[in-house]
Amino acid sequence: MGDDMSLAGSQPFRYIDLFAGIGGFAAALQAFGGECVYSIEKDPAAAGVYERNWGHSPLGDLTDHANDTVMVVPEHDVLVAGFPCQPFSKSGAQRGMEETRGTLYWNILKVIQAHHPTIVVLENVKNLAGRRHEHEWKVIIDTLREAGYRVSDKAVVLSPHRLPLELGGRPQVRERVFITATYDPEGLLSHEDVETPLAYMKLRGRGDDWSVAADLPLVEGEVPGTSLTRDEMQWIDAWDDFVTMMWPVVRSQALPSGRLPALPGFPLWYDRWIDIEALTSWAAGAARMPYRRQLELPDQWEDVPAWKQTFLVKNAQFYSQHKDKLDAWAHEHGVASFPASRRKLEWQAQQTESLWECVLQLRPSGIRAKRATHLPALVAITQTSILGQQRRRLSTGEAALLQGLPETFDFGPQSPAETYKQLGNGVNVGVVWNVLRAHAQRDREILMSTDEGRALYRNLVEEADGGPDERVKEALAAGQARYCRSQMAVAV
Known part of the structure; x- marks a missing residue:
């Protein structure tokens, strides 16, 4: 040595x-x-x-x-x-x-x-x-x-x-x-x-x-081992249609001066899209909850944790406000057949126009979308980030560059x-x-x-x-x- x-x-x-x-x-x-x-x-x-x-x-x-x-x-x-x-x-x-x-x-x-x-x-x-x-x-x-x-x-x-x-x-x-x-x-x-x-x-x-594309030299074209599966493309395409469908709706709403329109920042979950009246009636004790077992809820609203109450109310309000559009979108893409974790969207991309312009992670908690500036941390226990504009995952060489290692770093045959x-x-x-x-x-x-x-x-x-x-x-x-x-x- x-x-x-x-x-x-x-x-x-x-x-x-x-x-x-x-x-x-x-x-x-x-x-x-x-x-x-x-x-x-x-x-x-x-x-x-x-x-x-x-x-x-x-x-x-x-x-x-x-x-x-x-x-x-x-x-x-x-x-x-x-x-x-x-x-x-x-x-x-x-x-x-x-x-x-x-x-x-x-x-x-x-x-x-x-x-x-x-x-x-x-x-x-x-x-x-x-x-x-x-x-x-x-x-x-x-x-x-x-x-x-x-x-x-x-x-x-x-x-x-x-x-x-x-x-x-x-x-x-x-x-x-x-x-x-x-x-x-x-x-x-x-x-x-x-x-x-x-x-x-x-x-x-x-x-x-930052600009990921400008500050991290990305490989152009196909990179072996980084391709998305047909199912992954289908899930992202479906939620991209959702994003592009909702932007005109959001931007048409009146907002206080100086505020930018935005897509919902809370996790959107297809499985929790129910009528707000049914939810509020059950919460008030005035009616039974027909979706209680489907939603995996306890017998009483009071037994639902506060964070989950907020989550359920926001999703129900969102669904009730846009019911016709959301039902048509879900039917067109067969969202009900997606895996549970792919029926969720975590939008953290601010004013980005399309899901395919984001950096994406297919997480157990849902599809998370962020602006293509800062990439999420490289960690061993989560899915590798998807570069939306390249329509593929981050390559091992690009991941090494993110850690400050040169392109010549040799990982061998592993x-x-x-x-x-x-x-x-x-x-x-x-x-x-x-x-x-x-x-x-x-x-x-x-x-x-x-x-x-x-x-x-x-x-x-x-x-x-x-x-x-x-x-x-x-x-x-x-x-x-x-x-x-x-x-x-x-x-x-």
Whole structure:
């Protein structure tokens, strides 16, 4: 691992890459001129992709390498760890450190206590800094401070869509929380009320729109493995007809001055389109509900949760207002025969004229439509986004670009599903680049107090002006060359 050459031109710093995945952290750190001296990744498929691109295999288990009796992790200047997020994710049980995977932080801490790297960067889902995990957050901050680190107790939450393209930004809404710390046992800077690195970043304004087609180089024409099925085309065509049918109706309605007409923002569900009079009569106790079993409702309106009452009323009002048009539309397209999750539309595309101009997701909760600006986060557990204007799914190559990886990144012979999963579990390169650079600027005084710190500051700040993209391409080429040399050596 020690043959990496510094791209920044100065003395390379040493880093370790824990829970390395396919190498999102590695891409940024190699681009900064870092030299990997240790990496670890438990998933064999991800470790294989990491090796193909960065020249060494991270396969292994940190619990075997850093525990109460064993410490095989070498000395290093920077520690990065995108430690498992499932214990803190909203999609999981949110058991935090009570869950086995949550205790992996303690193995990270043992490495920190043994070697005291100059900079530590931990990454996780935004929910780690939420109310549900206040205890876990406090434990992490307190233990880092006890180990001699200057760290803010405020969350650094950053998404690639908040960064300019020239600084590694991407049109993907993917909020992640970062904890960044600098070893400062002498207390050169105050450890109280520490500001976050966000103050040292150039961020996009909320009014700055992306254009997916312009800012993400999309492949023209057909792309193998991205085609929509005949059924998927039918579902989207049907709801596209609904959208184009309803826009003239919506725009013909009088609105208060300054308000733009809009399609309903609440989820529209064909199965819940019933007459509002029947619903209100039952709610008032004046009549039976003929659709009660069909709607899976309890015996009494009072037993219906408040959120569901609102949802039912809005859908019933909408249906009653446009009954003739909606019945004709549903009959023409055979909507009753669609799967339950395809009989729903979640419109979040504001003034977009057509469903086929949106970015779409075929979710268990329905067909979700968003403007073709920010793409939803790449995550392993949901459907891959559909690019409406291209009438296909996002390709694996385009998904890699969204994470800041070059077109030359090599996933090998694995399935597209495995690649999407790995990218969904990964960290965005541009976000890492900007977080590390801003953190070094924040703690410049500490870094400049030692030879190692000064060298690190040169790499992360002075010689890293601008964005990471071109440097990452160079680092990737060097890593892939190392891999080729290692394979040739094995063959000989």
